[in-house]
Amino acid sequence: MTPDEDALGGLLIADFGRVLAGPYATMLLADLGAEVIKIERPDGGDDTRSWGPPYAGGQATYFQAANRNKTSVALDLRTRDHLEIARDLATRADVVVENFLPGTMNRLGLGYEEVAAENPGVVYCSITGFGGDNDLPGYDLLVQAVGGLMSVTGPSPEEPTKVGVALVDIVTGLHAAVGILAALRHRDRTGRGQRVEVNLLSSLLSALANQSSGYVGAGVVPAAMGNRHPSIAPxxxxxTADRxxxxxxxxxxxxxxxxxxxxxxxxxxxxxxxxxxxxxxxxxxxxxxxxxxxxxxxxxxxxxxxxxxxxxxxxVNDIGEAFALADRLGLAPIATIDDPRRDGPVATVANPIGLSTTPPTYRSAPPQLGESAP
Missing domain, CATH: 3.30.1540.10 (formyl-coa transferase, domain 3)
Known part of the structure; x- marks a missing residue:
């Protein structure tokens, strides 16, 4: 597909995000046609590049989970020359995404006000752990604990348990993507950009849905019930006879x-x-x-x-059985990318969004660190 045929073709995203929430949001937008330039530190890049095993083709599969369809530029934002390159990218991008500790981008001269002064149409998305100027570290496990998710997960109230994936990061990434798309729609009508702010704690409280609504509306503080549901049975x-x-x-x-x-x-x-x-x-x-x-x-x-x-x-399927079920149902859960920069095809998890005219595309494998020139 050409950029004009992609849902988000022609959009340029400067991705300063790291780990999962930000990169997941920008990957979803990249799948829909946006050009995403991932800015990484030269000494190791995104933390998830080293989060293995497992590895595939020499890359940590954790990194691969959120970084296809992007290019990687290695910039040391502590140096004047590289900081100027980052500023140039931010001031010509349609979207900027960052998830540094609050205040970091301002200190670098890359905060929303500075960028918007030169690029008034920019949609600038900041992802934090706890919103505002709160500089508590925003790790998924921590937010699952303090945000109440662990209190309703596990076999009993005495055994709080984390969810088996970084679910808060994923939910926050989805909220970020929705916020960015809403701001872009507003810009289409007015020509004006805006700041989008999402944080892990607020995203989790929203995603707790009936559990958090039960507290807000009725004052009920739920507790872990194992695999039971508080309001439905069975x-x-x-x-059964086997499992x-x-x-x-x-x-x-x-x-x-x-x-x-x-x-x-x-x-x-x-x-x-x-x-x-x-x-x-x-x-x-x-x-x-x-x-x-x-x-x-x-x-x-x-x-x-x-x-x-x-x-x-x-x-209760394991992950392999779950993919086999999705395959039997015709859902095509695996997207294979034929990237000439790689020795062979790269398998990634398919984007779950179906669009009849502008479907997601898989143009390039997750990038090697700094493979694109600044």
Missing amino acids: YELVP ALALAVGNDRQFGALVAELGAAGLAEDPRFAGNSDRVAHRAELLEALIPLLAADTADHWFTRLTAAGVPCGP
Whole structure:
């Protein structure tokens, strides 16, 4: 596709982001056609370049997860010459993204006011851990802890547990991308850029959704419930003849279909289980009734049979099995990039956004450090 055929073709993004939240946001925009120039320090580059194993083709796969479709320029912002190159890039870019500690870009003369004075149309996105001038270090694990996510994750309130991926960084990167696109739309109408600010803590509180809404609206402080749901039942893992099955029964019709397939249709008429609130109140008795029935066969058997009956469920897959499922469903979860700069094709996780006219494209593999001239 030519730049005119890409959704974001013709946009230039100066990417001062590091680690995950910023680079993930700019990769999504790069997949949609934006030109992204990644500015990295010469001595090692983005921290995630060294976050391995695993490695693929000599690169840490962590780095590869958020940096395709970009070029890399190595700049030492402590030197006058390299700082001038960075300033020139920022003052001609459509979008600037940075996630340094608050105040760092201002000290370098690369803050929003300085850049916007020469580039009034710039959309300038700052990503921080805790917003404003708070200079607490914004690491995902830390924010999962202090932001409440660990308190509702894990087997019990006594065992707070982190999510198995840097989810707060990813959610923040998505919020950053949405904010940037909204600011670009405003610029299309007015010609004026603006500053976009997102932070990890606020992004997490928003992403806690029903859990945070329950606190704000009703004063309820939730706690970890393992794989159970505070407001729906059965909505958790249940054992079968071989491995756990996730049951996600969200309404009375689905519950009726479940117990009918299990040969226990009468449970739907039991006053303890007739409605969702009843099932939540009598969760233990409900599981006591369901577990012996599900033990009669395997998780894959119940997945096939119950899904056909309209009951949401599925086995607990590992990552490889999850990709195999996506492949069977025709979702094409892996994007292979044929980049002449590499010895062979590079496999990356496909962009999940489907666009009928301007779909994501995969033009270049994650760059080697400083491979492009300043």
